[in-house]
Amino acid sequence: MILSNTSLLLLSFLILVSVMVQNLSHVISCKDCNLSKSVTFNENIVNITDSFTNLFWFLQISDIHISIFHDPGRIQEFQRFCNETVDIIKPSVVIASGDLTDAKDKNELGSQQYEEEWKHYWNALQSTHITNRTIWLDTRGNHDNFNLQSLDSPVNYFRHYSVQGARHPRSYVHHLKLPNGEIAAFVALDACLDPGPRRPFNFIGVLDSPELEHVERIARGNVNATYSVWFGHYPTSTIMTQGSQHVRDIIGQDKKAMVYLCGHLHQLGGAITRMYTRQQNGLLELELADWKLSRMFRLAAYDHGLFSFVDITHGHWPIILVTNPKHAQFLSPKEPVKRFSSSRHLI
Numbered sequence: 001m002i003l004s005n006t007s008l009l010l011l012s013f014l015i016l017v018s019v020m021v022q023n024l025s026h027v028i029s030c031k032d033c034n035l036s037k038s039v040t041f042n043e044n045i046v047n048i049t050d051s052f053t054n055l056f057w058f059l060q061i062s063d064i065h066i067s068i069f070h071d072p073g074r075i076q077e078f079q080r081f082c083n084e085t086v087d088i089i090k091p092s093v094v095i096a097s098g099d100l101t102d103a104k105d106k107n108e109l110g111s112q113q114y115e116e117e118w119k120h121y122w123n124a125l126q127s128t129h130i131t132n133r134t135i136w137l138d139t140r141g142n143h144d145n146f147n148l149q150s151l152d153s154p155v156n157y158f159r160h161y162s163v164q165g166a167r168h169p170r171s172y173v174h175h176l177k178l179p180n181g182e183i184a185a186f187v188a189l190d191a192c193l194d195p196g197p198r199r200p201f202n203f204i205g206v207l208d209s210p211e212l213e214h215v216e217r218i219a220r221g222n223v224n225a226t227y228s229v230w231f232g233h234y235p236t237s238t239i240m241t242q243g244s245q246h247v248r249d250i251i252g253q254d255k256k257a258m259v260y261l262c263g264h265l266h267q268l269g270g271a272i273t274r275m276y277t278r279q280q281n282g283l284l285e286l287e288l289a290d291w292k293l294s295r296m297f298r299l300a301a302y303d304h305g306l307f308s309f310v311d312i313t314h315g316h317w318p319i320i321l322v323t324n325p326k327h328a329q330f331l332s333p334k335e336p337v338k339r340f341s342s343s344r345h346l347i
Helices: 005-028 073-089 115-127 209-220 247-252 266-270 337-342
Strands: 055-061 093-097 135-139 172-177 183-189 205-207 227-232 239-241 257-262 276-278 284-287 296-303 306-313
Touching: 055 073, 073 115, 073 296, 093 183, 093 227, 093 257, 135 172, 135 183, 135 227, 183 209, 205 209, 209 247, 239 247, 247 257, 257 296
Parallel strands: 055 093, 093 135, 183 227, 205 239, 227 257, 257 284
Antiparallel strands: 055 296, 172 183, 276 284, 296 306
16 A cells, blocks of 8 residues: 555654644643753853953754755755864864664655765765864764664664764764863764664654663763763654653753753744743753754853843855843753853854
């Protein structure tokens, strides 16, 4: 039986709704609503000045969907991003939060892993010498996991054609030592199904018991980090866990975690252009629009302990990110917000 595109979209929508309904009980009965019990303020940050000593910035790109069948400009502009944009902004880190390749058949109904798409991704990174100029942290999305019988499958090209895949097949943490001696932890959360079904049965994420334990160890182990940035492909509302804990509870075990960066939902087809929220435990969850159609990327920064970001359409200049004072909508209870009153600088 051949399913139409409409049927596939309807089925995917129903799956998404069912997962969100399942997670609704957690949102309503959240045990961390009293933020004072679970929040750790970073009081060691020095007062805000015009110094760049306590400032670092990084980029995020998501849902690149490199395809051998559609929109060759996707690849060309991605190469420009890796070459020109990264060279101008000079970020400490670039996060690539999944769906690196499209893995869809030409008719967009079936799916499989196309090695040529992965080679395009890898060649863009290699030809621009990206790893010589920044730290590239890539992780898998559901499209990168289509039709995979296991992580050891010969068509699991993430292991061969990505920067992190050879050493980190799933979730991992990267610790970045900043010039002032502080540590920033970047935690990649891989909730891809194992085995990975074909589309459209690969829309939600699951943390099985072994991966859950691994992620919990990462969360509890970030005690020496000054900052902790979590990222993954799936929004937390589309991740199920094998156990009583929600994924937000697990991230919350990392007392330095202030933000979770993700992609996946493509702004619900453009219906919701700003998919940002602050969860009841104080965690900022920020979905980034796709590169596939929107050509969006994100510039984020920590300035004296305060997190700020701006989402940008590629090729639009100049880029301005105001870090002090930061946008009130995105204030986090984990930030030293009292420092605003003593600051006399706009940055």
